[in-house]
Amino acid sequence: MSATQPLSDVFAQYDTLLNRYREFWQLEAFAQSEWPWPQSAAEIDALIAPALSKLANPVAATSAKLERESPFWLTNGIQGRKLAQINGFIAEFSKHASCHTTEDPIHQVIEWCAGKGHLGRILSFQQQIPVLSVEWQANLCEQGQALAFQHSVAQEFLHANVMHLPHNWLPTNSAIVALHACGDLHRQLLELACSQGKRELFVAPCCYHLQQAELYQPLSQQAQQSALSLSRSQLKLAVQEQVTGGKRVAKLRDIEQLWRLVFDLYRAQITGITTYRSLPSVSKHWFSGELSAFIRWACEQQALPVLADSVINALIPKAHERLALIRSIDNIRQLFRRPLELWLLLDRALFLQEQNYAVRLQQFCAHHESPRNTLIIAKHQVVSS
Ligand SMILES: C[S@@+](CC[C@H](N)C(=O)[O-])C[C@H]1O[C@@H](n2cnc3c(N)ncnc32)[C@H](O)[C@@H]1O
Known part of the structure; x- marks a missing residue:
């Protein structure tokens, strides 16, 4: 990570690259019946590689480790890669969250789009903090609640559609964690958190294309000024890579x-x-x-x-x-997949900065454990008048 470079400068680099070379990525490969460019693949590679190599990497490499392994009964039934993601997530959370600080500590964690709430259950156990897991599917809430009860973990479930929560719903002095919440779902979280402030966010976005709008609506002012226009199918490129399966x-x-x-x-x-x-x-x-x-x-x-x-x-x-x-x-x-993903991550980071959050982009697990391995860590800053 380039610690010295403001995220807005890094965003500008990615924005310039994606705009300059849009003819090479804003087309649908499947719809082509012939080679669409005047240059050969090797010529295009030679053209783009130097520009790619100059881009700053705004994501800090993972360094945190879980202080202690969770007992086997707590993690039973969670498949290996998911558990590695959860452990990496919690390790970064324990390093960066203000759970046990004396000044203005976090009292509760909200788990956003929790599924069965595996992350919330293990986080509650590891950090000794109450977790409220919000999930839309009633059967996942029931299964998650049963597991929490069985293991005496301080985790409750709220069966709710996050898109319909009231604007002032997020409790103060809470940290909000979201592991792999898709497009509109994590966007809704950022917007709710910013309308109220005073929170800590740990968000690992995924599936940016899962949104209602046909065209991407940038969150930050800087991205709103970009000349890039992104359709849903172009957004898909950001997550189109096959490392699993x-x-x-x-x-x-x-x-x-x-x-x-x-x-x-x-x-x-x-x-x-x-x-x-x-x-x-x-x-x-x-x-x-x-x-x-x-x-x-x-x-x-x-x-x-x-x-x-x-x-x-x-x-x-x-x-x-x-x-x-x-x-x-x-x-x-x-070649443009990672730059596009970073453009989208930086849009979120800049949006949070505009709302007085201090933001860090942090890798939380290895790429083979999940290609969506970047965590946005954001802490609201008290603005002195
Ligand atoms: C990709 S899964 C992630 C689950 C879990 N965080 C994990 O990493 O395993 C997304 C979850 O969001 C839930 N979800 C989808 N739409 C939702 C909504 N509108 N409100 C609340 N939860 C929703 C789904 O039911 C699903 O459990």
């Missing part, structure tokens, strides 16, 4: 992409319309089945006739070619 998942994803392209070619052949039209998402089980069944389903979706298997099979070599093209285009787009 293993070989089987990767194989199914390859088959899915190939079959979707076979269908696209088929559609183009019988309708004469060559612009790409996406199909709805489907369960992955389709892709361990038969191509012909998938095509029948896809034809139903777009009210197209189903022709003989031989017509469809003849399109497979062309679909392979198209897939190779899309992968090459995606490799170029991927």
Whole structure:
């Protein structure tokens, strides 16, 4: 992390890069049927690599460790990567939160979009602090409450939709933790916290594209002045990387992409319309089945006739070619994935700074444990008059 550089300067660097090279990432790879740029991949790489290498990294590397391991009965049933994320999160929390300070300590932790509240349960146990976990799905609240009760942990659940909480709902002297709250859900937290101030926030955002608005609405004044306009599908790039899931998942994803392209070619052949039209998402089980069944389903979706298997099979070599093209285009787009994610993280950080929060961007777990491994730590500052 570049400790000396103000976050607004770092944001400006990312903003300039993303704007200057937008032709290389603001396009949909799947919709392309030919190489979209005059330069070759190697030429584009040579053009962009020096600019990327000059960008400051505003995220502090993880350094905190849990002081003591949680007992096995408390973490039972939490899969390995999730537990590593939770432990890393709590280690940073215990290093930075004002729980046990004598001056104006935190009395309670609110866990935002808690799921079963694993983070809240372990945090309450480790830090000896009451936790209120807010979650929308009643069955997750019930399961979480039962676990807290079973282990005598000071954790309560509030079954609520965070989007409908009153504006003055967040209690004062609370720290709010959010592990992997998607787009609008963590945005709502930042807006509520800023309308009241006097809090500590520990927010690990994810899925920036999960928002109601079609276009991204920047939070900070600086990002509001940016020339970047981001659609939901462009926002998706920020989280589009595959580090998890293993070989089987990767194989199914390859088959899915190939079959979707076979269908696209088929559609183009019988309708004469060559612009790409996406199909709805489907369960992955389709892709361990038969191509012909998938095509029948896809034809139903777009009210197209189903022709003989031989017509469809003849399109497979062309679909392979198209897939190779899309992968090459995606490799170029991927160069901008991390800059876009940092642009979005910095927008949140700058927004909090504008509302008198001192902000730190902090890595809290290894990339292989979660690619969404940046924590926004924000403490409200008392403004002296
Ligand atoms: C990605 S999960 C994260 C869960 C947990 N924090 C974790 O890291 O395992 C997001 C959670 O937000 C909950 N959620 C979604 N929309 C919500 C809303 N409007 N109000 C409250 N919770 C919501 C979901 O039910 C889900 O449990």
